[in-house]
Amino acid sequence: MNILEARDITKTYVIGETGVPVIDKVSLGIPEGQFAVIQGRSGSGKTTLLTLLSGLDKPTSGTIFIKDKDITLLKEDALAPLRNEFFGFVFQSFHLVPSLTALENVMFPAELKNSSKNMKDALHRAESLLKRVDLTKRAGNYPHQLSGGEKQRVAICRALINNPRIIFADEPTGNLDSVSGEAILNLLTDIQEEYRATIVLVTHSIEVAGLADRIVTLEDGRVIEDRSPGTAEKKN
Numbered sequence: 274m275n276i277l278e279a280r281d282i283t284k285t286y287v288i289g290e291t292g293v294p295v296i297d298k299v300s301l302g303i304p305e306g307q308f309a310v311i312q313g314r315s316g317s318g319k320t321t322l323l324t325l326l327s328g329l330d331k332p333t334s335g336t337i338f339i340k341d342k343d344i345t346l347l348k349e350d351a352l353a354p355l356r357n358e359f360f361g362f363v364f365q366s367f368h369l370v371p372s373l374t375a376l377e378n379v380m381f382p383a384e385l386k387n388s389s390k391n392m393k394d395a396l397h398r399a400e401s402l403l404k405r406v407d408l409t410k411r412a413g414n415y416p417h418q419l420s421g422g423e424k425q426r427v428a429i430c431r432a433l434i435n436n437p438r439i440i441f442a443d444e445p446t447g448n449l450d451s452v453s454g455e456a457i458l459n460l461l462t463d464i465q466e467e468y469r470a471t472i473v474l475v476t477h478s479i480e481v482a483g484l485a486d487r488i489v490t491l492e493d494g495r496v497i498e499d500r501s502p503g504t505a506e507k508k509n
């Protein structure tokens with residue numbers, strides 16, 4: 274069963290008097306547990322697609338189902354808890370809260386979700402996630418005291434704190450050296466295996482894409498290729 278399914282979605286931005294379709298009739302089903310990579314040139318619509326699939330923005334037309342729920346019909350007050358509980362996000366620009374330390378940023382989605390009795394478990398999990406990306410020593414630092422790559426690693430830990438069913442990640446290794454990038458990928462693939470989490474990840478990296486179960490290529494807001502690594506089936 275597809276945990277996530279987009280049917281014929283379009284996103285059109287109106288600039289001046291003309292509407293520009295940035296996502297153009299995309300249909301995409303993602304089975305539970307799949308590690309799917311989205312590729313494409315800058316401006317092809319990758320971030321926009323992730324924003325729609327994750328319910329952060331609504332498509333101009335089309336439907337998006339999470340299991341059997343059409344999220345395009347949900348109002349923000351119903352969507353927000355669903356996102357916080359089931360989705361983990363790693364944004365292209367990390368969106369850390371400047372007034373919270375690294376550890377507090379990682380804990381933030383857990384605090385939104387949980388009553389205080391679960392906070393001890395969440396704290397252990399936050400500490401263990403930070404350890405896995407080699408940030409134990411930076412747990413007390415505020416975002417302005419972290420490097421770009423460190424902020425990115427904090428953002429990934431934050432995305433994983435609530436054991437999300439689906440992880441959406443936009444270039445999560447873009448600012449990292451190869452060792453840190455590999456640590457992030459190992460963390461994500463471990464989480465995929467341990468919890469059967471589904472991953473939808475945007476990347477330009479051929480190495481990262483090689484680890485995926487599936488590679489979807491966008492061009493001008495359309496899916497021009499959808500394949501498993503190692504095969505080269507073109508979609509017309």
Ligand SMILES: Nc1ncnc2c1ncn2[C@@H]1O[C@H](COP(=O)(O)OP(=O)(O)OP(=O)(O)O)[C@@H](O)[C@H]1O
Binds near residue numbers: 287316318322365
């Ligand atoms: N709010 C907006 N209003 C108008 N146009 C937008 C808006 N957001 C994005 N776009 C346009 O939509 C297109 C796709 O943008 P998007 O950010 O999805 O690209 P991308 O594939 O993620 O690129 P990159 O690899 O550079 O991150 C771009 O041409 C962009 O200029």
Ligand SMILES: [Mg+2]
Binds near residue numbers: 321443
């Ligand atoms: Mg982008």
